[in-house]
Structure formats: C-alpha cells, structure tokens
Amino acid sequence: MAVYTEVTDEALRAFLADYPLGELLAFRGIAEGVENSNYALKTEAGDFILTLYEKRVDPKELPYFLGLMDHMARRGLACPTPVHGTDGQALRTLAGRPAAIVTFLPGVWPRKVRPEHCAPLGRALAEMHVASEGFAIERPNALGPAGWAPLLDGCRPRGDEVQPGLIAELDAALKGILAAWPVRGALPRGHIHADLFPDNVFFLPAEDGKPRVSGLIDFYFACTDLYAYDVAVCLNAWCFEPDYAFNVTKARALLAAYDSVRPMSDAEHAALPVLCRGAALRFLLTRLYDWTHTPAGALVTRKDPLEYLRKLRFFAQADSAAALGL
Numbered sequence: 001m002a003v004y005t006e007v008t009d010e011a012l013r014a015f016l017a018d019y020p021l022g023e024l025l026a027f028r029g030i031a032e033g034v035e036n037s038n039y040a041l042k043t044e045a046g047d048f049i050l051t052l053y054e055k056r057v058d059p060k061e062l063p064y065f066l067g068l069m070d071h072m073a074r075r076g077l078a079c080p081t082p083v084h085g086t087d088g089q090a091l092r093t094l095a096g097r098p099a100a101i102v103t104f105l106p107g108v109w110p111r112k113v114r115p116e117h118c119a120p121l122g123r124a125l126a127e128m129h130v131a132s133e134g135f136a137i138e139r140p141n142a143l144g145p146a147g148w149a150p151l152l153d154g155c156r157p158r159g160d161e162v163q164p165g166l167i168a169e170l171d172a173a174l175k176g177i178l179a180a181w182p183v184r185g186a187l188p189r190g191h192i193h194a195d196l197f198p199d200n201v202f203f204l205p206a207e208d209g210k211p212r213v214s215g216l217i218d219f220y221f222a223c224t225d226l227y228a229y230d231v232a233v234c235l236n237a238w239c240f241e242p243d244y245a246f247n248v249t250k251a252r253a254l255l256a257a258y259d260s261v262r263p264m265s266d267a268e269h270a271a272l273p274v275l276c277r278g279a280a281l282r283f284l285l286t287r288l289y290d291w292t293h294t295p296a297g298a299l300v301t302r303k304d305p306l307e308y309l310r311k312l313r314f315f316a317q318a319d320s321a322a323a324l325g326l
C-alpha cells in the first residue's frame, strides 16, 4: 500500500489550476509502490501520475530526478516526463509534501519474468544509459559501496534475529566485496537507474506477440555510478527463478541485448561477478534495515532480506563471468 498522504478533491483541483491540463475528470490512489504516494489522474489533457514525495526522498534531490527524466524523455527514452506548470515549474507542494505530475506510461510490469522479457530489458537499460548522457547534474550513489558499512551498522542490533549468524556473514561479505571493488576510473560511469526491478519496467506485446518495453519508471534511486553496476542490479532482480536457481539463459539474453546498444568492455564483463555481489548486498541491507526497523502494523510492505542472502551466496561462489556461465 503506498498512499501515505491523502489528497482531497478540492486540494487537487486547486493544485491543478497551475497546470495546463484542463479540468480534473477522475483520480485514484495507487496501492503499488513503497516509497512515495502516487495517484492516477485523468484530466481533459489525458492521463497522468501525481507523486507526493514522502520522507525517504530528500527534496533537495528532486531537481536531479525530475531533470534526469526530462533530459532522457527529450532524447527519446520512454520514461515519465515531468509536466511543467504554467510558471514553468515541475516541482511544487501539495498537502504539505513536495509534489510533481508526470506523464502516464502504458503497459504492465511482468509478474512472472520469462526469458523473452530479458532481451528487451537489456536493450532498454542500455538505451537509458545512452539517453542520460549529457545530463550535467551529478548525484553520488548513497546506497553504493561507501554506504554499505553504515547500513550494516544500522542492522547490527537486530540482524541476527532474522537469521542467526547473519551479521558476521555480512561483515565478511562486505570486506570481500570492498577489497575486490573496481577502483575509481577503471570502469565507465554515468547516470544509472539503480533499482530496475521488474515492477519498474512496463511491457506491451509487440505485433509479433513478443513483449516489448513500453517504459521505465521510478527513477528515485537514480544516481551517478558504474553502468555495469546497473546491469548487475538487473542480473539479481531478473535472472533468478523462484527456487533461487540462476537462469543463465535470461542473463545471456539480457547481456547480449545490452551489448547490442552499449557494448560493455572486457573490463566491465570481468567485473560483473563482484558487481553482482555488491548489488545483492545492497538490496539485502536495505531490506534487512527495513525489516528490523519497520514497526508492526506500518503501511509499508517489507520485502524479504533472505532472498538476497541466497543471491549473494550464489554470486560469492562464482568468481568469474565464465563461472557464472556468461
């Protein structure tokens, strides 16, 4: 459930008066998502998404996220485009929260990932990396390697309640990952999505019946980091089966399609195993933190940290791209 801030009909109509979108015809809260409050709007100008940014988003960072979407949409990427008000501003305030309206993207995210999803995903990820080139603002990755030790410290008091011995295992994993992490400058970097899970990629069937990507959403973890790390996030999120078996067919399809748009260097390919371990640890840690800090009865749906412990262990035993079957 993700409507944390309620908006009244009256407040929304007053808010919309500052946009060139005509009259409000209908609106409803969207239950999916975990970070922000989202509403689907129908106005005389069409369908839109209204987002009220909740506590975990720093308002100072919103110009980066909105500017990045604007930049990529102008360069042809199918991503939400911020709607600017009649004063030119995309970011304003509603119900006491920072708020923005973005264009609605058609399509649905895959509840069950099939191998046919992975090539269009890989292409779309590379297209995002290419489309974001030239966007001048930088945003360091707060959930990158430098952020993992403090996150782990935050999990320390209650982590072993989730699984005995977990914190010691994560201490050792973090040490190994940091020791093997590519040094700055070794791999290409730029703007990355950093959370391109299946629920952030919309698909529609193409004429041949195969799925095609209709849009990427949820750029609120986007940051400046290694392109190949974004690929590693996707290998984690898209290429495991429900029994935690790594699906090499999906992974190869993803990588080949990515390479067809933005060919990765040999160094990027070689770094994938450690980047995959890092990505697994990142999602394990944020999930573990939420698991051990979210009060019972809170509206947020907590995600299983141990899913990512399995993935971390898998990548830890595969120390080369060849060992991963890639």
Ligand SMILES: Nc1ncnc2c1ncn2[C@@H]1O[C@H](COP(=O)(O)OP(=O)(O)O)[C@@H](O)[C@H]1O
Pocket: 002, 030, 032, 033, 034, 035, 036, 037, 038, 049, 080, 102, 103, 104, 105, 106, 199, 200, 217, 218, 219, 220
């Ligand atoms: N631009 C958009 N077009 C269509 N649907 C969207 C759009 N943005 C968000 N949504 C809907 O809202 C849901 C939650 O959005 P998301 O950005 O993932 O929220 P959160 O940041 O809170 O996790 C999505 O699963 C989707 O159903």
Ligand SMILES: N[C@@H](CCOP(=O)(O)O)C(=O)O
Pocket: 033, 034, 035, 195, 197, 199, 200, 218, 283, 286, 287, 303
């Ligand atoms: N993808 C993350 C959680 C962030 O959720 P989102 O709804 O903002 O994509 C995870 O699975 O841990």
